[in-house]
Amino acid sequence: MEEKSLSKAMEIFSILMSGEEIAKNRPATSELYQTYYANAEVYDLVTKLLARLNMTIYEYNETLFVTAGEGNKVFGYTNDDLKRILGLRRNRELYLVYFIMYQALLFFYTDSATYQVRDYVKTEELLDHVSRAAEQIVKESETFNQNSREQEGFRSVALLWHELPLMVNEDKDRNKASRGSRLGYVKLTMNFLQGEKLFLSAEDRFYPTDRFRALAEGYFEDDKGRIWQLLQEDATREETPLKEDEPTAEEE
Amino acid sequence: MAEEHILIDDILRNQRERMLYLKKYYPFFVLQETTLTQYKEGRFQDLDMGYITMALLRFLIQENHFNGRTVSYEEVEKFLRTVLRRDFELSAPREEEAELIRFLFDKIRNDGRPFVFPFYDPETRTKQQGYVRLVESSVSEGEVVYSITADGIEFYLSTKEVRDESTITTEQLLLEKMIRTENFRGGIDVVRRINLEVARLRKEREETVRLLQSDLHAGVRACEAYMAQISQWFDAERESFRKNKVLVDKAVARMATGSGQTAGNNADAVTTPGSEGTLNGAKKKNAYRDIATLETELKKTIESHRLLMEEAASLSQMADEMVERGKARQLRPAFDFLSAMKLMQEKDAPGDMGLVLAPFFLPRRRKSLSVFSIDKLVSEAREEEELTEKREQEAPDLGFEYEDEALSRMIGQNFVMLFRELLDRLERWQTVTLPEFNAILEIKFGKEIYRNKDYYAFLVHLAKKESYPMKLCFEEPETFLELYVSRSFSEEEKQRFGHMTVTLQYGNEDVELKGESGEPLGTVREMTFSLSS
Numbered sequence: 001m002e003e004k005s006l007s008k009a010m011e012i013f014s015i016l017m018s019g020e021e022i023a024k025n026r027p028a029t030s031e032l033y034q035t036y037y038a039n040a041e042v043y044d045l046v047t048k049l050l051a052r053l054n055m056t057i058y059e060y061n062e063t064l065f066v067t068a069g070e071g072n073k074v075f076g077y078t079n080d081d082l083k084r085i086l087g088l089r090r091n092r093e094l095y096l097v098y099f100i101m102y103q104a105l106l107f108f109y110t111d112s113a114t115y116q117v118r119d120y121v122k123t124e125e126l127l128d129h130v131s132r133a134a135e136q137i138v139k140e141s142e143t144f145n146q147n148s149r150e151q152e153g154f155r156s157v158a159l160l161w162h163e164l165p166l167m168v169n170e171d172k173d174r175n176k177a178s179r180g181s182r183l184g185y186v187k188l189t190m191n192f193l194q195g196e197k198l199f200l201s202a203e204d205r206f207y208p209t210d211r212f213r214a215l216a217e218g219y220f221e222d223d224k225g226r227i228w229q230l231l232q233e234d235a236t237r238e239e240t241p242l243k244e245d246e247p248t249a250e251e252e
Numbered sequence: 253m254a255e256e257h258i259l260i261d262d263i264l265r266n267q268r269e270r271m272l273y274l275k276k277y278y279p280f281f282v283l284q285e286t287t288l289t290q291y292k293e294g295r296f297q298d299l300d301m302g303y304i305t306m307a308l309l310r311f312l313i314q315e316n317h318f319n320g321r322t323v324s325y326e327e328v329e330k331f332l333r334t335v336l337r338r339d340f341e342l343s344a345p346r347e348e349e350a351e352l353i354r355f356l357f358d359k360i361r362n363d364g365r366p367f368v369f370p371f372y373d374p375e376t377r378t379k380q381q382g383y384v385r386l387v388e389s390s391v392s393e394g395e396v397v398y399s400i401t402a403d404g405i406e407f408y409l410s411t412k413e414v415r416d417e418s419t420i421t422t423e424q425l426l427l428e429k430m431i432r433t434e435n436f437r438g439g440i441d442v443v444r445r446i447n448l449e450v451a452r453l454r455k456e457r458e459e460t461v462r463l464l465q466s467d468l469h470a471g472v473r474a475c476e477a478y479m480a481q482i483s484q485w486f487d488a489e490r491e492s493f494r495k496n497k498v499l500v501d502k503a504v505a506r507m508a509t510g511s512g513q514t515a516g517n518n519a520d521a522v523t524t525p526g527s528e529g530t531l532n533g534a535k536k537k538n539a540y541r542d543i544a545t546l547e548t549e550l551k552k553t554i555e556s557h558r559l560l561m562e563e564a565a566s567l568s569q570m571a572d573e574m575v576e577r578g579k580a581r582q583l584r585p586a587f588d589f590l591s592a593m594k595l596m597q598e599k600d601a602p603g604d605m606g607l608v609l610a611p612f613f614l615p616r617r618r619k620s621l622s623v624f625s626i627d628k629l630v631s632e633a634r635e636e637e638e639l640t641e642k643r644e645q646e647a648p649d650l651g652f653e654y655e656d657e658a659l660s661r662m663i664g665q666n667f668v669m670l671f672r673e674l675l676d677r678l679e680r681w682q683t684v685t686l687p688e689f690n691a692i693l694e695i696k697f698g699k700e701i702y703r704n705k706d707y708y709a710f711l712v713h714l715a716k717k718e719s720y721p722m723k724l725c726f727e728e729p730e731t732f733l734e735l736y737v738s739r740s741f742s743e744e745e746k747q748r749f750g751h752m753t754v755t756l757q758y759g760n761e762d763v764e765l766k767g768e769s770g771e772p773l774g775t776v777r778e779m780t781f782s783l784s785s
Contacts, residue, residue: 017615017617018617019614019615019617055615066615067611067612067613067615068610068611068613068615068616069610069611070606070607070608070610070611071607071610072610074616075615075616076610076613076615076616077610077613077616079603079606081616082606091603092602095602095603095605098602098603098605098606098609099602099605101605101609101612102589102593102605102608102609105589105608105609105612106589106590106593109589110588110589110590111586111587111588111589111590111591112586112587112588112589113586114586123391124390124391124392124394127390127391128390132462132463136463136470137597152602153600153601153602154596154597154600154602155600156602157602162366162383163365163366163383164364164365165363165364165365166364166388166389166390166391166396167364167389167396181364196612196613196614197614198612204394212612215611215612216612219611220586220587220589220608220611221586221587224587227587227592227607227608228592230607231592231595231596231599231604231607231608232595
């Protein structure tokens with residue numbers, strides 16, 4: 001193995017691991033992109049290094065991305081990590097954020113082969129989309145059991161959404177990312193997704209990035225069988241048991 | 253026994269249904285109970301929240317369903333301002349009025365949250381709660397807009413007429429009755445209510461379409477329920493419309509030929525005894541105007557009812573198409589995010605959403621050090637070196653004297669001064685009595701000395717020992733007094749008094765101490781200080 005190949009492979013690896021992408025049309029990474037495909041040794045090294053860490057590389061629009069996939073204990077987030085990052089305390093709050101993320105995904109992709117005609121999603125569209133999805137789980141016109149079994153589960157997520165006001169402040173732009181309103185939750189979620197380089201925002205519109213499209217279209221088709229199996233089992237909850245923080249009196 | 257069973261069964265089984273029926277009324281009574289006695293010192297306590305709520309709902313129905321548009325807050329504010337000024341004769345400063353309107357509107361909206369209606373379901377033995385909103389908000393073209401909810405419409409409609417299986421049919425019967433009794437103005441109201449009901453059904457259809465687009469299974473179920481509900485009604489409704497139209501046409505024809513009957517219950521019409529069947533000019537004009545309005549309204553309603561029927565027919569066709577498309581999609585080898593969501597919902601495991609979302613996230617970076625800077629840390633350590641911030645460490649002020657320390661120092665100074673006087677006198681006289689010592693102090697410091705607590709403390713300290721070999725006192729002080737003296741006397745003084753030994757003797761009488769004007773200040777046991785060898 002040539003030392004030069006190792007050096008290049010490490011450079012590619014470190015860039016990808018830091019969450020950056022290697023794009024052919026970006027001057028800073030163009031050469032690395034070419035090397036990755038032209039030099040078989042570099043290609044092998046990078047692939048092996050990533051495979052050892054349970055990471056997968058994807059290409060979309062002549063750009064390379066890496067993902068830790070699901071259930072990666074070293075490079076993946078646990079539910080508690082996410083709660084900490086997002087400033088949430090209760091499981092159902094995290095599930096609501098998941099729900100909003102999932103609806104953002106469904107807005108663009110109902111399946112991994114969806115032909116894309118949408119370029120962006122507006123905040124109001126996403127709000128509407130989430131409201132409709134929550135309405136399908138629990139209609140606002142229904143009645144709800146006050147028992148504890150509805151403290152978790154999809155019904156509790158939809159209930160949490162129904163309970164929230166649309167926004168705290170009449171002026172839409174003055175509403176901050178918070179747990180106090182539907183708009184607050186959407187902002188909280190979209191801020192996180194922007195940080196994860198999945199969306200770019202401009203003039204109250206969120207544009208999915210190539211990274212988002214690469215993963216939505218690539219990752220799941222490759223791992224379709226395995227993910228379905230995981231979804232059918234109760235694997236996730238055993239793997240990452242959630243600790244429910246006790247709500248404070250203030251929250252109650 | 254059987255009767256009792258039927259009774260209990262009726263109570264248990266129907267309770268939930270009854271509560272659900274009552275649910276839509278709940279916000280109104282909550283709002284009605286809202287008193288404004290606490291708001292702005294009760295200046296607006298005469299306002300009636302019930303009335304304001306009903307007025308606002310009617311306004312929203314008008315705008316949302318008759319004019320087909322949502323309303324902004326500014327429009328709500330303008331409307332409520334008119335209501336407050338016209339119906340309550342409110343005259344408050346504009347700013348305060350705006351604040352009040354915001355307060356009222358937020359109350360009716362319940363600050364954007366649903367009203368929660370709690371009740372007990374005896375059948376399942378659980379506490380249940382229902383949510384109701386009267387007004388909902390949404391964002392349209394970057395602006396927050398408001399509209400009345402389906403619950404709001406249902407509530408408003410049910411406040412005047414009892415709602416039967418089909419409101420349209422019931423209202424039509426009422427309309428027929430009104431036209432027959434020639435109460436055309438009442439008829440207009442009825443037609444308008446029918447229009448509202450048609451609008452509500454159209455809204456329900458829109459919601460079903462939306463459901464079909466997002467969740468095929470639920471959409472198909474909702475569509476079937478909707479179709480089953482309205483198809484039963486349509487024929488009866490159409491027949492009623494036809495009958496009423498004929499009646500109105502007849503009324504118009506009668507009016508045109510001038511052979512109209514009395515205006516009967518028409519609000520403006522009065523039948524003059526003896527002149528039955530005739531109307532004076534103005535009344536005739538009013539009745540004619542009412543009939544014309546009724547005819548126009550009825551035409552509009554028939555048209556929107558026809559549209560509703562057409563849309564309902566297309567809904568069923570649309571549902572079939574969507575089912576076909578859904579089937580085709582199932583055959584493709586793609587990962588179906590929608591089905592995955594359905595599976596999670598069936599399992600009721602919202603945490604599983606994390607499984608699908610996790611691959612989207614960036615690799616988690618636990619360290620704060622940039623990967624790029626590792627090389628630099630090794631090779632360009634100097635470059636990376638950061639200028640350290642100079643921190644000036646302030647040394648503690650050792651000379652700082654606490655309050656008690658200052659007091660202690662002052663007492664010490666006084667003790668030393670008194671002791672110095674005593675030694676000085678003893679050096680000369682060999683023996684000094686307390687009155688003599690006092691006289692010397694009085695000359696030096698005045699009679700104020702007796703008001704100084706240190707004087708008495710000095711005597712108390714002095715009385716702790718019977719004799720003071722001064723050399724020992726300077727070298728190995730035992731008491732506080734000795735310590736102060738040894739610290740404060742100069743070397744010269746120590747030489748001068750070092751050879752002396754002061755002895756104390758107590759007499760049997762008390763020495764009286766008096767102030768500046770001869771007032772008694774206290775007594776001290778007589779003492780004699782003398783030098784011993």
